Amino acid sequence: MYYVYIMASQKNGTIYIGVTNDIIRRTYEHREGQLTGFSQKYRVKHLVHYEEFQDIRDAIQREKRLKKWNRAWKIQLIETQNPDWRDLWFDLNR
Template sequence: MGERIYYVYILASKIGGTLYIGVTNDLIRRIAEHKSKLIESFTEKYDVARLVYFEQFDDPENAIKREKRLKKWNRAWKVRLIEQQNPNWDDLYHEIAGPP
């Protein structure tokens, strides 16, 4: 079996909107879950489903450490991180999942 990949991701409700940071080993499935609003959660309550940033990791420990670190960052740092790679806050989900 191949190496597993783990992801830390940031979702936004809109450009400059509410942010959510999570970690998963299946980014496409997890973002689809957020978008479908099947699970009652923070993201469902605040309509946070735009994938604006993600990072890949080879092991779960480093991914979880990074998620916890990002959650402690102030908002300006999080916005700067997003805008360095995604200045228009585009939804990256379709880039990773392919056409609908």
């Protein structure tokens, strides 16, 4: 499985979009500040949205599209599935 995911610093805060084949590991790396660069600088530690894909090409294509979206569309996508901006990390680790 491959995942396109959105991390946030807080509700309506900074948003980061990425792709991975291990959502639990990657989310952990964000949470612990192990990834240098943008996500560490802006403290994007909360998993607020993710989508699953069977094919890496589909996941990468979706990631690229989402990154081109304006901020309002990204927020609407998050709030459609996760209106309270809950940290979905806890759902993954049950």
